[in-house]
Structure formats: structure tokens, C-alpha cells
Amino acid sequence: MSQIKNETLNQAQEPASLDAGSAADYIALMKPRVMSLVVFTGLIGMVMAPGTMHPIMAISAIVLIAVGAGASAALNMWYDADIDAVMSRTQDRPVPSGRVDGDAALSFGLWMSGLSVLSMAVLINYLSAALLAFTIFFYAVVYTMYLKRRTAQNIVIGGAAGALPPVIGWAAASNSVSLEPLIFFAIIFIWTPPHFWALALVKNEDYKTANVPMLPVTAGTATTLNQIVAYSVVLIGVVMLPYILGFSGMLYAAGAAVLNLIFISLAVLLRFADDTQRNRLATMLFAYSIFYLFLIFTLLLADRLVG
Amino acid sequence: MSDNEQKDANGWTPTLLKQRRRRAAIMGIALAIMVTMFFLVTVVRLSANIAASGQ
Numbered sequence: 424m425s426q427i428k429n430e431t432l433n434q435a436q437e438p439a440s441l442d443a444g445s446a447a448d449y450i451a452l453m454k455p456r457v458m459s460l461v462v463f464t465g466l467i468g469m470v471m472a473p474g475t476m477h478p479i480m481a482i483s484a485i486v487l488i489a490v491g492a493g494a495s496a497a498l499n500m501w502y503d504a505d506i507d508a509v510m511s512r513t514q515d516r517p518v519p520s521g522r523v524d525g526d527a528a529l530s531f532g533l534w535m536s537g538l539s540v541l542s543m544a545v546l547i548n549y550l551s552a553a554l555l556a557f558t559i560f561f562y563a564v565v566y567t568m569y570l571k572r573r574t575a576q577n578i579v580i581g582g583a584a585g586a587l588p589p590v591i592g593w594a595a596a597s598n599s600v601s602l603e604p605l606i607f608f609a610i611i612f613i614w615t616p617p618h619f620w621a622l623a624l625v626k627n628e629d630y631k632t633a634n635v636p637m638l639p640v641t642a643g644t645a646t647t648l649n650q651i652v653a654y655s656v657v658l659i660g661v662v663m664l665p666y667i668l669g670f671s672g673m674l675y676a677a678g679a680a681v682l683n684l685i686f687i688s689l690a691v692l693l694r695f696a697d698d699t700q701r702n703r704l705a706t707m708l709f710a711y712s713i714f715y716l717f718l719i720f721t722l723l724l725a726d727r728l729v730g
Numbered sequence: 731m732s733d734n735e736q737k738d739a740n741g742w743t744p745t746l747l748k749q750r751r752r753r754a755a756i757m758g759i760a761l762a763i764m765v766t767m768f769f770l771v772t773v774v775r776l777s778a779n780i781a782a783s784g785q
Contacts, residue, residue, distance in 0.1 A: 445749050446756045477778075479770045486767065542764070546771045 444523035452500055452517050452528055453493030453535075460716065461492040461588045464611065467720045468592030468604055471727055476596045480547065484595040487543045488588055491555045494535035495584070498563035501528035503571070506633040512626055532563070543595075551595040558587040572634075575641040582615030583608075589720075606664050607723075613658045614716055617651045617690060621709040624648075625702050644701070648694045651708070655690035659683035662719055675726035682715050682722075 465488040469481055476484075500507065500518050508519035517523035536559050544552035566581030574580075586608045593604035623630055623637040624647060630637045639647045662679050665671035689711055693704040735743035742750075 444753075446752050449753070477774045479767075479774050483767050483771055486763075538764075542768075546768065 444517060444527065448517040448522045449531060452497045452523060452531065454496035454500075455493075457496060457585075458489055458492045460713070461585070462489045463717065464607070464720055465588035465592035465595075467724050468589030468607055469596045470592075470724055471589075471603060471607075472593040472596035474597055481596070484543070484547050484551065484592070487539045487547070488555065488591055488595075490535055491539035491543070491559055492588070494532050494539055495559040495562040497528050497532035497535065498559075499567045501525055501532060502563070502567050504528075506572075506635055509633045510626070510629040512629060536563075547595045548598045550598055550600070551591050554587060554591045554594055554600075558584050558591065561587075573636065575636050575638045577636070578619040579616050582612050582619075585615060586611035602668070603665075603670055606661070606668065607720075609661050609664070610658075610719065611716065613654060613661050614712065616654045617658065618709065618712040618716075620647050620651050621693070621705045621712065624705040625709070652687075652690050652694050655687050659687055665723060671723060671726045672730045674729055675722045678722040678725075679719060682718055685711065686715055 462485055466485055469476065469484060500516055503513075504516075504518040504525055507513035507516050513519065518525055518528050536556075540552050540556045540559070543555050562581070562584035566577065566584055570577040570581050589607035589611070590600060590604040593607075594600055620638055623639050624644065627637075627639045627644075630640050638650060642650075662683055663676065666673075666676040666679070686708075689704065689708045693701065693708055696704045735745060737743050738747075
């Protein structure tokens with residue numbers, strides 16, 4: 424008994440694991456690049472919503488969406504440290520590299536989640552707070568803890584978490600959810616599989632080593648390429664819905680048509696590429712898909728401002 | 731962090747202490763932003779309510 428007590432005392436004298444890691448490591452824990460896309464799409468949802476929102480309320484809502492996104496990323500990095508450690512793309516992340524302790528990442532993620540959701544409820548409205556809470560839960564628990572290691576449809580279903588920020592933005596501004604934000608949701612939801620499968624094709628060996636059942640690992644390259652083309656065809660249709668349904672004009676339609684043409688061309692070129700060209704085209708599609716989503720939402724905004 | 735760094739009585743090295751101070755400073759700034767945000771949103775809401783009651 425006294426031995427255990429002495430060990431506990433000795434441990435207490437060591438610097439707590441919570442105190443390891445620099446501020447930059449904690450920022451990296453929040454996946455700032457992913458956060459920028461989340462903030463951007465959330466902002467567009469907010470601007471597109473009916474009615475006006477005081478700038479201070481709008482800035483607060485955006486900050487809280489960013490904090491919520493960062494929190495779910497920290498929880499993801501805490502839980503996925505084991506697979507991140509064996510993948511070349513992720514092994515330098517703060518937790519697998521040992522710069523931030525796993526427990527520290529967990530408590531950081533939990534505190535930030537609670538803080539963002541409660542602040543959203545108090546400062547903005549309950550609907551956006553509930554949507555933010557659902558998004559964090561869906562990403563950290565449903566996607567990270569359940570889907571990611573169990574099914575090749577992980578990023579298809581898990582894509583819902585990444586697709587919700589414009590809906591949260593819309594709800595923050597209008598305290599309601601209507602067809603328009605659901606179309607924004609659908610755009611990101613359908614965009615996610617070809618975006619991630621392009622990356623998974625390039626990092627196939629990594630995912631195999633980590634035993635993550637991404638589609639190229641479980642179904643092979645040919646099936647993945649067909650699925651990328653299939654989702655790209657659906658995507659170009661969904662992206663035109665804002666124009667078809669009448670809440671975007673010709674500026675959006677023309678811009679989206681050009682972007683769609685490039686997207687589907689890259690997907691088809693990738694489908695028929697030989698082994699020597701495949702990785703290069705998959706990397707191009709992955710990079711272009713990020714650019715594409717940014718521009719699609721920029722066009723939505725530009726069209727609204729011009730119209 | 732170098733293994734050769736001298737630890738104080740609690741096991742802290744100068745590098746760890748520097749990291750802790752920087753984290754504490756950032757946490758302080760984040761708290762200040764949060765408090766300011768709560769204050770400003772309260773003022774905005776109060777102003778809106780006062781304006782609405784005067785109509």
C-alpha cells in the first residue's frame with residue numbers, strides 16, 4: 424500500500440503529461456487547414472441565410488464553429504494516434520510523434536467541444552448549438568471511433584460531419600433550416616468520396632499498413648476509380664441544383680459548369696490512366712477538388728452579392 | 731528538448747517551462763477573447779431588445 428502511495432507521489436512530482444507540447448502543437452491538433460474549409464463553408468451558409476445578422480454575432484458564430492471543428496479534430500487525433508503513427512502522411516502529427524500526450528489531446532478536445540457548443544447555445548441560438556454538437560459527435564464518435572475502422576463506406580457516411588458547417592452557419596443566422604442549406608450539405612456530402620478516394624489511391628499502402636478499410640484497400644483500384652467517376656457524375660448534378668432550384672443565377676451556373684467540366688474530366692482521365700500516370704492524376708484530382716469546393720462556395724456568395 | 735537540460739526540483743526543464751509559459755499566455759488571450767465576445771454579444775442583444783421595446 425505504502426509502495427503504491429510512494430509511486431503515486433513520485434509520479435505527481437513529474438511534470439504532468441498535460442504540460443507537454445508547444446502552442447503550435449495544439450494548433451496543429453485542431454487541423455487548421457481542414458478548419459479553414461469548415462469556417463469558409465460555414466460563413467457562406469451564414470451569408471446566404473435570409474435576414475441580417477449583427478457582425479459581432481456573425482464573428483462569434485464563426486469563431487465557435489472553428490473551435491468546434493478544432494475540437495472534433497483533436498478528438499480524432501487522440502483516438503487515431505495508433506493508426507496515424509504507422510502512416511507516412513500522419514506520423515508527424517502531435518500525438519503519434521509524442522509532442523502532445525494522448526490524454527492532453529483528449530481533454531483539450533472535450534473542453535473545446537463543451538465550450539463551443541455551450542457558447543453557441545448562449546450567444547447564438549439552440550438550433551445552431553445542437554447542430555454543432557451533432558457535428559462534433561458524428562465526426563469524433565460515429566466516424567472516427569466506429570466507421571473509419573469498420574467499413575469502406577467510412578468517408579461516404581462520415582462525410583456528413585464535414586458537410587454540416589454551412590447548415591450550422593445558416594441556422595446561426597436564421598434560427599431555421601430550409602432547402603438551401605440542405606443543398607449545400609448535399610454538395611459537400613457528395614464531394615467528399617471522390618476527394619478522399621483520390622487521396623486513398625495515392626496513400627493505399629499507408630492505409631493497408633494501418634489496416635484502415637478504405638475503398639482501394641477493400642475493393643481494389645478499379646472499383647475505386649469507377650466509384651470516383653460515379654460520384655463525380657452525381658456531384659456535377661447536385662452542384663447545379665442551386666441554379667435549377669432558382670436560388671442562384673447565371674454567374675453561378677456558368678462558373679459551376681466550367682468547374683464541373685474540369686472535375687469530371689480529371690475523374691475520367693484518372694479512370695483510364697495507366698499505372699504510371701495514376702498517382703499523378705489522383706494527386707491532381709485531390710488538389711483540384713479542394714480548389715473546386717472553395718470556388719463553388721465562392722460562386723454561390725458572388726452570385727448572391729451580384730444578384 | 732535536450733535530455734541534458736537541467737531539471738528543477740519538480741522535474742521541469744527550462745524548455746518545458748518556456749512552453750508552459752507560452753501556452754498559459756495563449757490560454758489567457760483566448761479567455762480574454764471569449765470574455766470580450768460574451769460582453770459584446772450581450773450588448774448587441776440588449777441594444778436590440780431596447781430598440782424593440784421602444785417601437
